[in-house]
Amino acid sequence: MSGAEAAGPDVLRAPAHDNRLKRQRVAVLVPCFNEQASIAKVVKDFRAALPEAVIYVYDNNSSDRTAELARAAGALVRREMHQGKGNVVRRMFADIEADIYVLVDGDATYHAPSARTMIARLLQERLDMVVAARADQEHNAYRRGHRTGNRLLTAFFASVFGATFTDILSGFRVFSRRYVKSFPALSRGFEIETELAVHALELDLPVGEVSTPYYARPAGSVSKLSTWHDGLRIIATIVGLYRSERPLPFFSGIGLLLAALSIVLAFPIFVTYFEQGIVPRIPTAILATGLMLLAFLSIVAGLVLDTVTRGRREAKLIAYLQQSAPDAACTDQH
Secondary structure, three states: OOOEEEOOHHHHOOOOOOHHHHOOOEEEEEEEOOOOOOHHHHHHHHHHHOOOOEEEEEEOOOOOOHHHHHHHOOOEEEEOOOOOHHHHHHHHHHHOOOOEEEEOOOOOOEOOOHHHHHHHHHHHOOOOEEEEEEEEOOOOOOOOOHHHHHHHHHHHHHHHHOOOOOOOOOOOEEEEHHHHOOOOOOOOOOOHHHHHHHHHHHOOOOEEEEEEEEOOOOOOOOOOOOHHHHHHHHHHHHHHHHHHHOHHHHHHHHHHHHHHHHHHHHHHHHHHHHHHOOOOOHHHHHHHHHHHHHHHHHHHHHHHHHHHHHHHHHHHHHHHHOOOOOOHHHHHOO
């Protein structure tokens, strides 16, 4: 994976009417829940940055004027009844037809002009996902604990999946069509960002990161994230995805731990038996035997599920390959 690149002033001055971008259908996807303080600004900023794009705002049962203000700002507003960002993203990816997808939160914390840089990177290098690695511009851009939590989760993700993402929880990303139409979104809430990263890693998709400015929420806008609750859900999602996508090392690890515990319990029993010819602790012997059987079952389960996972991965890869590569039509004409 390519490393993060700074979206400096020279890079951001991409031609406003880039020929390749003109040939692409660009969709800006904005999932929203009670963002009346910021949604109009988000729509206007992205309309100015990407005048050729269609901006979709999916309202997720907001109780304020989010939908009304988004519509007045010029966005196409739709509604998703199932609560949770993951549910909204799944609906967006299923409903909307485009060549390039820009996914961004509706809280006005992301730098809209960086979208052109991210799209240019996607097209030039024919990537499938470009992540905006957040560089905060204000002291209160992150809520207390969120910066540390993001770093810990990113480090945990890297240790589990061997990835080099620097900001796996970024809510600002650009996707190719073949990524979007092959992504089986399963998450319901904010853990969707983790699932997006895992999908790219599992298929070894070409991805990149671009460093972009990150700002504090505007006055009156309130974060929907819960530091502990959502952090624990994201960790649970990483563990669950590791179990489903890496079943052999996951269940083999459990099997080895059970086998080690069984040996620790059984060793004194064997020593006593060889010295005295008796087995004094029958319950412990039964427990040690049961743990060793569970260890073998866990390893066998890992082997079986590894075969199943390989089949699922091949099915996702087939769905991915059925779509055209980014900018393929433009490239073929030159």
